[in-house]
Amino acid sequence: MGPMPDDRPFHHGNLRAVLLDQAETVLRERGIDALSLRELARAAGVSHGAPRSHFIDRAALLDALAERGFVRLADEIRGAAARTSGAGASGDGAPGDGTSGDGTSGRGASALRAAASAYVRFAVREPALLDLMFSAKVVGPSEAVAGAAERLFATMTDIMSTAAEAGAYDARDVGRLTLLLSATVQGISALVTSGRITTDQSDALVDDAITVFLAGASAGR
């Protein structure tokens, strides 16, 4: 009814992106309980019903956040792994150079170390977001976030495959070993985000994890 006395444009233009960015900040600084659609709307200078045009639910907003989180996390560990070897670790990397040994210090190993470290660093930087990404849903995760999570796992598989080609372990075990290392890294992150261990401890733990993992994985003949 109000004739809207303001001079600002009726259409915000990119409300969705603004809401997501602000939500991410709130999540980081004050936790998920402090995330309110109405507050986000106020901060963006729109009415309390405006977010509904972009997110049908509060849950939809959270899903979008989780989805973005998975994409960012995948990018970061891919980048970290790629930075260790000269070329990238994207999909069909060059075949292994035949380096043998137990793999605990090969080129594949350093990529694994870098990726794991980047993963946990993400957890330190964005504890609430990672928590949201892996939170227990009463109903299964939505299509979009499941896809994004899948992409993260695919990235992990890529990195693990490259390490296998470098001789760190048998290529036939890549599937199961990827699952295992993913779980381990996620577990270390959970210990960090829940405040159970310090970041210093987590660094050492990542080191131990990779060392034991490589020794155990290559021991399987």
Next chain:
Amino acid sequence: MGPMPDDRPFHHGNLRAVLLDQAETVLRERGIDALSLRELARAAGVSHGAPRSHFIDRAALLDALAERGFVRLADEIRGAAARTSGAGASGDGAPGDGTSGDGTSGRGASALRAAASAYVRFAVREPALLDLMFSAKVVGPSEAVAGAAERLFATMTDIMSTAAEAGAYDARDVGRLTLLLSATVQGISALVTSGRITTDQSDALVDDAITVFLAGASAGR
């Protein structure tokens, strides 16, 4: 002001326990978002302000739930580990019998397998509760839950020490290895509670985890 027309006693007697039990059920069946102090009060047949006598906060209720969760989880993995070897695995167990080998199938190994399996089974049974126990707090966890979490970790350490005495790995590494296995098991659980893998996959994953862990841990000379 109302003269309380009911005939039921004024004092509920054990409201606190009833609230916690009911809260646990709601958590299990409808997730943490469905947990409302007022609804719990209604279900218990008391006024909406009654819970405040026992839990100053909604957060306090959640803390109490998490605390109970830690205790139960610790009990379950201790029991599972104890059931593998004849005697219990409590604290100062009998010294190892000198069994050598790489430890991937020794007596300590089966205790580890049982404990890990019990942990993940707990996650399957109580996903939302486990999530709550390891949720990212903007402020550090309360005193009580930190203590309960500590007790869980101590239980893990006990089990790991017993396996070390059985020759699974060097006793000097127990501290770091406990942290590592705890993280791994928690990570597998997170994959389950977030609906990323099925329970069948989780069983196989636990198996792989223990195998790789023992191979890697004992490989460290």
Next chain:
DNA sequence: GGTCAGAGTAGACAGTGCCTAGTTCCTAGT
């Protein structure tokens, strides 16, 4: 130029957590 869907506004409603004042009961202490 009219129309039509998307984006935003504004109001209402049920529900929640939290606070406060008052009431009831149990349990000491004398």
Next chain:
DNA sequence: ACTAGGAACTAGGCACTGTCTACTCTGACC
């Protein structure tokens, strides 16, 4: 036996939230 006091509980109110609905504005397209 009586009374003081504290713990447990009731009842009302406040601010806030998510969600629904009806309405309005705007730009783009025929």
